Structure formats: structure tokens, C-alpha cells
Amino acid sequence: MLRSVEGSDASVQGTNDDAQVSKLSCSKAGYFRDEFIQYFVRRASRRSPLINRGYYSRHAALRQLLRSFLSACDAAGRVGQVLVLGAGFDTTWFQLAKDRGRVPYRCLEVDFKEVTTRKAAIIAKEQPLSALLRFPPPGPGPAQGTAPAGGQDQGPAASAGASSDGPAAPAVPDPSGAAAGPRAGAGGEAAGPGPGSSAGAAEGAAGGAGADVCIDAAAGTVRSPWYHLAPVDLRDVGTLGAAVEAAGFDPSTPTYVLSECVLVYMEPAHSQAVLAWAGGALSNAVVAIYEQIRPDDAFGRQMVSNLEMRGCPLRGLPSTPTLQAHRERLLQAGWAQAEARSMDELYGSYLDPADRQRVERLELFDELEEWHMIQEHYSIALGRNDAGGLLASVSLDQPPPPEPQPSGGPAPAPAGPAAGGLFGGFPRPPPGGFTFPGLARPPGPPGGSTGGAGGGGGRTLVVD
Numbered sequence: 101m102l103r104s105v106e107g108s109d110a111s112v113q114g115t116n117d118d119a120q121v122s123k124l125s126c127s128k129a130g131y132f133r134d135e136f137i138q139y140f141v142r143r144a145s146r147r148s149p150l151i152n153r154g155y156y157s158r159h160a161a162l163r164q165l166l167r168s169f170l171s172a173c174d175a176a177g178r179v180g181q182v183l184v185l186g187a188g189f190d191t192t193w194f195q196l197a198k199d200r201g202r203v204p205y206r207c208l209e210v211d212f213k214e215v216t217t218r219k220a221a222i223i224a225k226e227q228p229l230s231a232l233l234r235f236p237p238p239g240p241g242p243a244q245g246t247a248p249a250g251g252q253d254q255g256p257a258a259s260a261g262a263s264s265d266g267p268a269a270p271a272v273p274d275p276s277g278a279a280a281g282p283r284a285g286a287g288g289e290a291a292g293p294g295p296g297s298s299a300g301a302a303e304g305a306a307g308g309a310g311a312d313v314c315i316d317a318a319a320g321t322v323r324s325p326w327y328h329l330a331p332v333d334l335r336d337v338g339t340l341g342a343a344v345e346a347a348g349f350d351p352s353t354p355t356y357v358l359s360e361c362v363l364v365y366m367e368p369a370h371s372q373a374v375l376a377w378a379g380g381a382l383s384n385a386v387v388a389i390y391e392q393i394r395p396d397d398a399f400g401r402q403m404v405s406n407l408e409m410r411g412c413p414l415r416g417l418p419s420t421p422t423l424q425a426h427r428e429r430l431l432q433a434g435w436a437q438a439e440a441r442s443m444d445e446l447y448g449s450y451l452d453p454a455d456r457q458r459v460e461r462l463e464l465f466d467e468l469e470e471w472h473m474i475q476e477h478y479s480i481a482l483g484r485n486d487a488g489g490l491l492a493s494v495s496l497d498q499p500p501p502p503e504p505q506p507s508g509g510p511a512p513a514p515a516g517p518a519a520g521g522l523f524g525g526f527p528r529p530p531p532g533g534f535t536f537p538g539l540a541r542p543p544g545p546p547g548g549s550t551g552g553a554g555g556g557g558g559r560t561l562v563v564d
Contacts, residue, residue: 111411112365113212116188122147122155130462131156135198139226140189140219149463154474156459157447158390161480162360164450165388166192168494169356170202176490180354181206183344185334185374186362189219193327197232204356205326208347210340213331216320220329223322224315233313233324334362335370337377344381354490357387364391365412368419372433375483379434382485386494387435389481393442395421399473426481435483441496444475450496
């Protein structure tokens with residue numbers, strides 16, 4: 101039985117910092133490629149093989165789901181949009197943009213304002229990040245074409261056959277010309293804006309990123325034609341809906357929603373409101389939820405206790421202790437279909453076998469019993485709204501084809517936004533913007549402040 105424990109938003113935000121250090125450890129050890137995570141870590145720390153493999157399994161499973169979603173959009177001739185709840189310092193969009201593979205035509209990341217201000221300042225400061233904001237994804241976007249009559253979005257045909265992190269075509273070189281290796285002095289602690297940084301400096305750095313790009317570190321926002329970052333309190337669904345509208349999302353466009361150890365830190369009523377809003381507002385969508393399960397056995401009790409001692413009680417876990425409870429939560433929130441599987445099961449049957457074998461040769465690993473226990477206490481639940489069958493292939497039972505490894509060779513840098521304007525392959529908004537069902541735009545908070553945000557992204561995988 102879980103007891104009520106006081107926690108703080110700041111403690112939950114701290115799990116984001118821990119996660120970035122672990123991701124950098126994985127990247128340096130060769131588990132997966134992430135040349136951008138270095139910018140978000142001030143002090144590196146080498147993690148144990150057990151933690152490295154755990155973060156790999158989480159990264160690989162969620163990335164394969166995203167690849168399946170983008171592939172399904174391609175196959176249907178549609179563009180896709182991505183909403184990341186409690187995104188923290190996640191770098192997925194930047195990896196996809198650099199690789200020039202399948203890239204969502206809209207990506208909105210939301211988190212605590214304290215997190216987004218740090219992320220916005222780092223994006224502004226680090227040219228390899230800010231420079232990517234001015235380059236459109238491949239396919240019929242602003243430089244290639246506009247939405248057809250009737251507002252139906254078109255898919256990025258030019259990117260068919262490319263993977264989400266490894267394209268068939270050569271990757272675009274780093275726009276800044278900077279090397280992809282670790283920064284000098286980067287070395288476990290997540291990065292902040294750095295000494296002497298300020299909102300003005302962040303905005304000034306953004307000035308070179310293009311006319312359609314605005315980075316406001318003080319507000320914790322990034323706005324570009326493709327990528328948006330906004331402070332949102334997930335406990336206030338109205339604020340979430342307003343941010344989604346402001347980012348130019350179309351409720352009828354296929355949407356991938358990710359919650360990675362975020363909703364579990366919220367009270368069940370608040371997390372259910374988020375899922376119900378998304379399930380009602382997005383007619384073609386999938387939601388992927390990565391969270392802990394099984395709190396009532398010996399390992400689960402220790403897992404919960406460790407997080408409670410850090411001030412991060414798992415407030416939502418009593419209502420979703422099992423895979424079946426996760427399925428029922430999604431169905432009750434209005435999602436048409438739901439599935440859930442443990443990470444132990446997904447590691448053995450969903451991940452690419454060849455890549456899994458590669459990873460298992462990276463480090464000496466003799467903690468198999470503990471490994472299986474940890475994996476049995478984490479899960480992915482998937483909800484789907486898919487009346488037309490467009491997203492049927494996005495499933496935990498249907499692993500995507502093996503992911504091609506990125507290949508070298510520079511490719512010409514694409515042109516910036518052109519005649520298509522901001523919306524490009526997206527349907528243009530009607531006067532007053534898109535309307536999301538069941539959600540009235542809330543009045544602004546007192547004093548114009550956006551307020552804090554719910555959930556810090558990239559949460560702790562194992563209790564270390």
C-alpha cells in the first residue's frame with residue numbers, strides 16, 4: 101500500500117537532470133547515438149552497465165514507436181505532429197532534424213517553466229542546436245509545396261524510405277561546422293545557461309537563426325516553423341490546450357503524444373484530465389506512456405521508497421499498478437484502443453534483435469536477475485484513436501523494420517522557409533486559429549505569468 105508523501109516540483113525537475121547524465125553515459129558507451137545531449141550536461145558521470153542498458157531499452161523502444169508513427173504517416177501521404185509532455189532536455193527533434201530523415205512537421209515540447217527556461221537558453225547558446233531551427237524538414241514543406249485546397253495535409257514523399265534517426269540519404273552536416281564530439285569541459289550534472297547568460301543573450305543568439313525563429317529564455321519559449329518549446333502546467337489542461345493551439349497544431353492531423361515518466365508524478369485526477377483532453381481533441385493520434393508498475397512486491401516497494409526519499413512520490417502509481425490498469429485508464433479517458441506491455445517483454449520481442457545483440461556486447465554484464473526485475477517494473481502503454489486505420493501499424497505487437505545506421509557524406513543544406521510560409525505542408529489555420537473540441541481558450545493567468553509546469557521529461561529509469 102502506497103502512503104501519501106510530500107514532494108516538490110523541484111525534486112521532480114531534478115529527475116530530468118539525472119536522466120541527462122545517464123543518457124550521456126549511454127551515448128559515450130556506444131549504446132545509442134546522441135551528439136546533442138552533451139550540451140545539456142555540465143558534469144558527466146559514467147553509469148553502471150545495468151543503468152546504461154536500462155536507458156538503452158527505454159530509448160530504443162520509444163524511438164521505434166516514433167519511427168512507426170512517422171512511417172505510417174508517410175505511407176498514408178500525411179504529415180505528422182508530435183507533442184512531448186514533460187519533455188525535459190530531450191533531444192529527439194534535433195537528432196531527427198540533423199539526420200534529415202523523417203521529421204515531424206510540428207513538434208511541441210512542454211515542461212515546467214524552470215526547465216524550459218534552461219532549455220531555451222542552452223538552445224540559444226549552442227549554435228549546433230539553434231542553427232537547426234531554421235532548416236525545414238525534407239518533403240513538401242514550406243520550400244517544396246503548400247497544403248492543397250480543402251486544408252488536407254500532405255505527407256513528406258521525399259522522405260519515404262528514410263528512418264527516423266538514420267536516413268537513407270546522407271546526413272546534413274552540422275550547420276555550425278562544429279565537431280560532433282564531446283565539448284571540452286563537459287563533464288553528473290545537467291547544464292544550465294552558463295555563467296553570464298541572460299534572457300537578452302538568449303534572444304540575441306536566436307537572432308541569427310532566421311526570421312521565423314524566436315527564442316525567449318526568460319519566458320522559457322522557443323518558436324520556429326517546426327519546433328516549439330513552451331512552459332505548461334499539466335495540472336491546468338486549459339494551458340496545455342492553449343500551447344498546442346499556439347504551436348499551430350491541427351487536431352485532425354496524425355499526432356504522436358509522449359509521456360515519459362511524467363503522469364506518474366501527478367495526482368490521478370490531473371493525469372486523467374490530460375489523457376481525456378488528448379483523447380477527445382485529437383482524432384488521429386497515439387499516446388505512448390512510459391511508467392513504473394508493480395509497486396506492491398518487494399522490489400516495487402523499494403523502488404517507491406527510494407523515489408519518496410528523493411522527494412518524488414509516484415502519486416499516480418496506486419491507480420495504475422498493473423498493465424491492465426494502464427489499458428483501462430486509456431479506455432476510460434476516451435482512447436479507442438489500448439495496449440500495454442512490460443519493458444522486460446518489449447526488450448525480448450519488440451526491439452531490433454541485431455541492435456540488441458550489438459548492445460549486449462558493449463560491456464561486461466552479470467546482473468541478469470536484477471536486470472529482469474527492473475524491466476518487469478517498467479512498462480509502455482499505448483493508446484490509439486484511429487478510425488480510418490492510418491495508425492494501425494503503430495503497435496507494441498508490431499516492431500518496425502531494423503533501423504538503418506546513419507551514413508556519412510555531406511548533403512547540401514536545404515533552403516530556409518520560402519513561399520509556403522510557416523504552415524507549409526500543414527493546413528493553414530482558419531481565422532482565429534484551430535479549435536480543439538471541448539476546450540475553450542482559458543484567460544491568461546494573473547500578471548501574464550504562465551506559471552509552473554507539470555512533469556520534467558526524461559525521468560529516472562532505475563533507482564540508483
